[in-house]
Amino acid sequence: MNWINILGLVAATLTTFSFLPQMLKTWQSKSAKDVSFAMLIFFNLGIFLWLIYGIYLNALPIILANAVTLFFNLIILWFKIKYR
C-alpha cells in the first residue's frame, strides 16, 4: 500500500474514531445541551454525501471514514434528541 493511502487511512481512523469519546461522553452524562443540534443535522447529511462520493470514486479511506462516522454521529444525534 503506498504512503498516500496509509495517510488517508490514518486520517480516516482519527476523524472517524474521534466521535467515539463524544458518543461515550453524551451517553454517560446523559447531557447534550452544549452540542449543537443544527451541527448534527448538517454534519450527518454531509457525511452521507461523502459516503456516496467515496463509493463512486472507489476510494477506500473515504468510504471507511464516512460509513463509520455516519454510524457514530447518528447515535450522537439520537442521544441529543433523547437527552436534549
Add this chain to the structure above:
Amino acid sequence: MNWINILGLVAATLTTFSFLPQMLKTWQSKSAKDVSFAMLIFFNLGIFLWLIYGIYLNALPIILANAVTLFFNLIILWFKIKYR
C-alpha cells in the same frame, strides 16, 4: 464541472459549515461542558491529515472541506479550553 465534483463540493460545504452552528452555540453559551475534549483533539489532528491527503491528490473538495473545517474546529477547541 461533472456531477461527482458537485457532489463532493456539496458534501464538503455541508460537513464544513455544520461546525459553524457549534462554534456560535459555544461562543454564545460560553459553555462547552458536553463537548468532548478528546473528540476535538483527535478530530483536529485527523482533519489536518485529510488536508495533506487532499493537497497531495489535488482534490479540490477535500482540500476546501478540510481547510475550513480545521479553522472552525480549532476555534471550537480554543473555546473548549477557555470555557471548559
